[in-house]
Amino acid sequence: MEPINGGEGYLVLKDWNLRIKYAGRIKWAGKQGTLVIRFEDGRWFAYVPVSVGEKPARSNPRGYVKGIYEKIQIEKPKGGNKAFIDVGLNNLFAVVFNHSDTAILIKGSTIKAEYYYWKREVGTYQAIRDWLRNRGFKTWRKYHAYYLHAEYKQHERLRHYYRTAIRFLAKTLWQMSIDEVFVGYPYMVNKSNSNEYNVNIWWFNKIVNWLGDVLEEYGIRLNMVNEYGTSRQCSICSMKHENGRVMRGLYICPVTGIKINADLNAARNIAKRVGYEVPIPKKILSYIVTTNGVKPLTPMEGVTIETPKINPTSPR
Numbered sequence: 001m002e003p004i005n006g007g008e009g010y011l012v013l014k015d016w017n018l019r020i021k022y023a024g025r026i027k028w029a030g031k032q033g034t035l036v037i038r039f040e041d042g043r044w045f046a047y048v049p050v051s052v053g054e055k056p057a058r059s060n061p062r063g064y065v066k067g068i069y070e071k072i073q074i075e076k077p078k079g080g081n082k083a084f085i086d087v088g089l090n091n092l093f094a095v096v097f098n099h100s101d102t103a104i105l106i107k108g109s110t111i112k113a114e115y116y117y118w119k120r121e122v123g124t125y126q127a128i129r130d131w132l133r134n135r136g137f138k139t140w141r142k143y144h145a146y147y148l149h150a151e152y153k154q155h156e157r158l159r160h161y162y163r164t165a166i167r168f169l170a171k172t173l174w175q176m177s178i179d180e181v182f183v184g185y186p187y188m189v190n191k192s193n194s195n196e197y198n199v200n201i202w203w204f205n206k207i208v209n210w211l212g213d214v215l216e217e218y219g220i221r222l223n224m225v226n227e228y229g230t231s232r233q234c235s236i237c238s239m240k241h242e243n244g245r246v247m248r249g250l251y252i253c254p255v256t257g258i259k260i261n262a263d264l265n266a267a268r269n270i271a272k273r274v275g276y277e278v279p280i281p282k283k284i285l286s287y288i289v290t291t292n293g294v295k296p297l298t299p300m301e302g303v304t305i306e307t308p309k310i311n312p313t314s315p316r
Helices: 110-136 140-175 196-201 205-215 262-273
Strands: 008-013 019-022 031-032 036-040 045-047 051-054 083-087 091-095 102-107 177-184 221-226 243-245 251-253 259-261 283-290 293-296
Touching: 008 140, 008 283, 036 293, 051 102, 083 205, 083 293, 091 140, 091 262, 102 262, 110 140, 110 283, 140 177, 140 205, 140 251, 140 293, 177 205, 205 221, 221 262, 251 262
Parallel strands: 083 177, 102 283, 177 221
Antiparallel strands: 008 019, 031 051, 036 045, 083 091, 091 102, 243 251, 251 259, 283 293
């Protein structure tokens, strides 16, 4: 790879005496791995793994690519606070902290909507393709191409939403002086009781791996905690209430009568598993993942939501 400036350069294929121009910023510096070029959705993509931190070999100094950062960690933690995360689907991330009564909820409803939209698209093109092919029409190939495109878009759109949410969460945790994160591991979610949600929509392993990679950039450690039973257990009185979760997003302690978000209740129990006491959240910051980033659902501090006024003289 021969970068020219911050946004473009050349891929040098010396075995074929070719220099192919590329566009895109190289983030990490280090020793290059094997170049893989793939044709996806009508475009060419090149994938080059980089071993970050390794210096160029004397025998092959051109096998080293210069990026923006020499190391994975580009920031140091601002403090020593801890965060505890329950990963779900309706609430993608429910986060509580050991030093604050503020909690964070990142909604995953847009991810589900995106999945089901492209699921309908895939099913429609598949049905048309099969109908045409079974009746001998050659145009089935066109709809097969549409079908493949829809499957590709479904996967890429979900990946985009997840990566957007993870990048936002990691930066927010760093700004809140977090140096260690504890994530609940869904012990009972496995192949024996899998369904459409936890296989096709909820990419738990990928989410955690991506989150760990991004947190590493900020010097934040990631730990996994067995979360079995944290949804039924009450984080307020520490007892298990079979009927405590009265609806999808609400948990009520029958002993104290205190109401708490069900996913935040699980996140507080994750904290107890590792020996931390977390304040009951009094302020919840809610966000939703969109195509153009993560947007807040809670009003900004000091902002009052007003009913829009209608000018009676304006045309209708």
